[in-house]
Amino acid sequence: MIWFKVYDMFWIAALSLVQGLVNAFDVTARQSLMVNLIDDKEDLPNAIALNSSMFNAARLIGPALAGVILSTLGEDICFLINFVSFIAVLGCMVMMKLKLTEHKKSAENIWIDLKKGYDYLKASPDLASMVLMMAASSLLVIPFTTLLPVFAKDIFNGNATTFGWFESAAGFGAFFGAIYMATLRAGQNLQKIVMMSGILLAISVVALAISPSLILALICTGLAALGLMAQTSSINTYLQTHADDLMRGRTLSYYIMAYQGVLPIGSLLMGYLAHLFGTQVVVAFEGIAGLLIVAAFSYNEKHRNQINFSPLKAR
Template sequence: MDVFRSLKSRNFRLFFYGQSVSLIGTWMQKTAVCWLIYRLTDSALLLGVVSFVSLIPSLLLSPYAGSYIDRHNRYRIMMATQVISMIQAGALAGMILLRFYNIPGIIALSLVQGIINAFDVTCRQSLMVEMVENKEDLPNAIALNSTMSNFARIAGPALAGIVLSTFGEDICFVGNFLSYVPVLISLLMMKMTLPEIQPSEHSIWKELKEGWDYISGDKDLSSLLLMLAASSLLVMPFNTLMPIFAKDIFHGTAKTFSWFESAAGLGSILSAVYMAQLKGGKDMVKIMITASLIFGLSLILLSYSGWLPVALFFMMLSGVGMMAQTSAINTYIQTHAVPQMRARAISYYIMAYQGMIPIGSLLTGLMSHLMGPRLTVFFAGLVGIAATVVFVQQRRRLSAGQKEEILSGQLKA
């Protein structure tokens, strides 16, 4: 099928299958951590803190990670990050198995995972170009990678809901630890031929500045990254409050919470399948604008839904918008950034995406504490729509300015 064309590349196929298993384990653990924290503390603020520490390293370390990865063998870095992630998952599983419910300990291990992810996510994204043999299939590979991630977002929480209510938290954490085995096997089976890394004459700090100059000098890239940063800071963190929606607003259990996560994941899959079948040359900016409006509107409608099935429908719609928004920006960056700057450009994408979410999670937890979860989600949707309108207006001004410059040059000639 055309929608799976990038799986013809052996290395990407191995990567895809291995990560599919691992990401289900990751989402099982994420769901279990959120439920465990809220069950033990009843604190919306602590939910925000856990999200904050697991993602804040992406804000602080991603630009450095991009420069570091551009200077080293990406395959070896990815092997190292997966091994360290497995060790971290094992430590967390051991803590839960021993009934050592230490909140600072869970937060500390979440921080460790965040530091690993700052390097791992940037590395995986930049290595995808090398995994796909036919470069025309790269947008398809990016969309399939997103499909895989969002299928895990459905299967992981759904499985976690069953496991949590039947066996308890232990199995979720042990499952995540074991899920790294297929990833490591698939990586070892790969036959990667990477371009030889030439020793750089410049310091990593100078290359950091070069990356910043490149991004800030490209108005299309920088405007998309600013849009993503605004969405990540003020819109996407709404899902931090889903345990509260499930437990307090809809008087549910861990299974109810897993339905919210799975609904968003289902919407994301529908969106990712649409993105995967797109041919080259599609206007990713227009797709991003449409997706952002869908995302914002769905949150406004979700915020005051009084019936669970309706709330789950709008949660699904939020997954459609969020997935298409981030995937369109990711595809644009990977297909437009010059090769020698790709990892650094992707690192700013990770910084704007995952790096801003933790700050937003803290703000969301605080706002929910002050004015309630429903009003907080309503505000997130409103901001999403407002940010999209500002982006469109700014893009029109930029386009008009470029046309004036061209016209002025022609008149002078």
């Protein structure tokens, strides 16, 4: 469509829908497959973080490189390079040699399988709280990223290059967040990391909303991305290391629904509210909502631990 200059919003939306459907299978399979790529399961948190660091290193380098190509060769060449890059991905997957544990294929209806995943999470409050926190953040906090172009163009009177700086700042912060996660030793308190990273994310988003200068806004974007990276990686790692082998795929399906499934709804909601009340007001609200979400998560964890370790429970 880009190559032939067919700019039709309906077909762009349709292709986005197809891409979302593909990602629903792709992301779930890749996340579930990761545990089979690691010989020592204690290395799983570091592996997840290293995987995220590669993704965010690309986010750091990609916008700068794409900006040069876009301004010199055009957007059609950018899409062509993106298309060709998938050949390397497919080649790597063909070369993988995995020893996969075969599980008996379920003969039940997919909705029954989905309900089993729900029942499993309901019986595992520690996993459920992580998924719920991810859903709440995706709905009310993480959509600040979709408003970054507004900061670049309207608030700081910039252009595509300015937006590239915001993307690079986000990639820079997320990269350092991934490096931090990759250095964690086995047995770290992931719940604490989830709470601390959530606080950093929320405060940075509020600071971004009231930033008087572009430099300060870029710094706040980087810090917010660092917190977001640490939070999502911690939740992902906790779910992968605490879910039963037979239920890991279903658990991660709920995680992906809570993250990538809820995020478009949150982005639409926050975009509409930004149209009504202004971008900076809405982004500040997102940061405050993030603090409330962390407070609710912290209260739930404390209350759950008190129940688990009460004298009555001990008897």
